[in-house]
Amino acid sequence: MRRETCFLISRKPYAIDLSTITGKQHERGDRITFSGSAHALWFRRRAGITYACIGSLKLFSHYLPERLPLDAPHAVLSADLDGRYGGDTCGRWDGERYWGAQEPFQMALDLTVLEPMLANYPNIPDGYDGWWTFQPA
Known part of the structure; x- marks a missing residue:
């Protein structure tokens, strides 16, 4: 993920509660698999109507080069x-x-x-x- 400097609804951005990021990691050959989630809020637009949404965000990767520091939320979110x-x-x-x-x-x-x-x-809420x-950037 990457953190945007400005809001563009077309980029499908999320506001994330950093305290809710969880995840598990395990080795997969010479790579690391990560599977986690976080509580998030986001806006979406359909048929000209803007919606405020609440829910969870799935965070995963099957091919990370190294383990993520789970105690550093920005590092987890900045991973591929x-x-x-x-x-x-x-909701x-x-x-x-x-x-x-x-x-x-x-x-x-x-x-x-x-x-x-x-x-x-x-x-941002x-x-x-x-x-x-x-x-992508």
């Missing part, structure tokens, strides 16, 4: 990670409609993050680090 699956959305808000959890408590929690996020588009993308 595969982003083909993107974020796993568990989404477009300013009028919510999609996601059906439990009232979880809906309320999601909306406490998503409503101000959409209102402050495209700023408080407590998150961004904008990170899997897109």
Whole structure:
């Protein structure tokens, strides 16, 4: 991944909660396989409507040259990670409609993050680090 200096929705950027980055590593021949995840927020646009999304981000690579320092979140995110699956959305808000959890408590929690996020588009939400993308430079 790489950290962008400016927000461009077309680059599919993510704001990541650095404290939630987890992962496991093991040797695969002369390379290292890494598989992990992180809690993330992101914006997407469809049919002219901007959505604020909340969910998890899969972080993985099958061919790293060396082990990642799991206690250094920026080093993990800066590795050559595969982003083909993107974020796993568990909640989404477009300013009028919510999609996601059906439990009232979880809906309320999601909306406490998503409503101000959409209102402050495209700023990085408080407590998150961004904008990170899997897109090439």
